[in-house]
Amino acid sequence: MFEMVIGLEVHIQLNTKTKIFCSCPTSFGEAENVNVCPVCLALPGALPVLNIETVKKAINFGNAVNSTIHKKSIFNRKNYFYPDLPKGYQISQFEIPIVEGGELIIDFEDGTDKRIGITRAHLEEDAGKNIHHGSESHVDLNRAGTPLLEIVSDPDMRSAKEAILYLKKLHSIVRYLDISDANMQEGSFRCDVNISIRPEGSQKLYTRVEIKNMNSFRFIQKAIEYEYSRQCEAWEDGVYEDEVYQETRLFNTATGETKSMRGKEDSAEYRYFPDPDLLPVILTDEMMEEGKKIPELPDEKKARLVKEHGIKEYDAVVITSTLEMANFFEAMINEGAGAKTSITWLTVELQGRLKGGADITTSPVDAMKLAMIVKSIENSTISGKAAKEVLDYLMENEGEVDEVIEKLGLKQVSDDGAILAIIDQILLVNEDKVAQYKGGKEKLFGFFVGQTMKASKGSANPAKVNELLKQKLNV
Secondary structure (H helix, E strand, C coil): CEEEEEEEEEEEECCCCECCCCCCECCCCCCCCCCCCCCCCCCCCCCCCCCHHHHHHHHHHHHHCCCEECCEECCEEEECCCCCCCCCEEEECCCCCCEECCEEEEECCCCCEEEEEEEEEEEEECCCEEEEECCEEEEECCCCCCEEEEEEECCCECCHHHHHHHHHHHHHHHHHHCCCCCCCCCCCEEEEEEEEEEECCCCCCCCCEEEEEECCHHHHHHHHHHHHHHHHHHHHCCCHHHHCCCEEEEEECCCCEEEEEEECCCHHHHCCEECCCCCCEECCHHHHHHCCCCCCCHHHHHHHHHHHHCCCHHHHHHHCCCHHHHHHHHHHHHCCCCHHHHHHHHHHHHHHHCCCCCCCCCCCCCHHHHHHHHHHHHCCCCCHHHHHHHHHHHHHCCCCHHHHHHHCCCCCECCHHHHHHHHHHHHHHCHHHHHHHHCCCHHHHHHHHHHHHHHCCCCECHHHHHHHHHHHHCC
């Protein structure tokens, strides 16, 4: 048996208004090559000027994951040729990154957790984008110079599941910090996977393969699983050294396979050296202190929700997994809905009805309406079954919760007199079963409950029905 060894390099696009070394906008979806200037086009004589906002966001991230923030860091030139890199080098950080060390805790469904080490996080500029049309290739440089924070993990993950949990937690943290929109479809959060295998029990690190530039949790998981199987088969067939070597591979989403792209360079091949056009980044004490002011993060919010509302820890993990989910839940609580019931109606009922790529940010039922549904259940205005009908209606139609309850005739009857009238009629037409019940056949109690609920067309309060039936039958 073989053990997976996985390390991840995640590139997040920082949500600054302008690029890292010039004043061009970072807006997405513009016509090709309009967000460019002499700096990002690498025209002779154009000089970079560091966008200080990128530094502040990097400090925020470092503090969020318990890293060391270097008061002095430097930018380097990473030399390689690619059509979408107009300078022939990328400005990045190598020897002294702004953020070094740190950790991220991932949570499992059984309540356990695991620490994943963070090696470093450094600032760099993005490249442009190659667009291929048949035999022609075009280059769009709108993205060239967009600020990135590259976050490199330690090789601490041992399964595709752990890798996805790490990525989702990291995605959540940068969204909570508001340093990136982390939109995977737009490439604001993308990942390179480094994976190797070794015999179980071995501590040796074998040849790692890099799977490049993925922006889908589902495809990342499939790529890891395929590459693990490929490497295991090569080892078992005795061709490991011939088929597994240091290289960059791409994942084909159509076939579910990884294919070789190019040999993987060592750092020496990039010929790193300090960028002579950029001074070292020196952080002031004021910047260091300001960088510690970060919002409540997922783990802190999780602990608070467990303490304040007595919910299960894993439920709190689910609720805090995204900033949008956490805000939705807390808005429901602020409207007076009970925490435990809210969790079920948010994570199961509402999310189960969101189809076609919709999420809670685009849900036709907002936090206030869902809270009203939950409160209507809790105060016995409607039953749980009726509440589902209300939610179904509101997913397709406009309206207020109270109005929909009245319109659909779902209001629960809790008046003793009205329910007793129904019970009396049920007992009258089922005198033989009443006698059997009083003779010891207690299982018939469920029959009387069912008949009463049926006669009331589901509008009777079940708790009241049970209470009043017991009074009538046990006299």
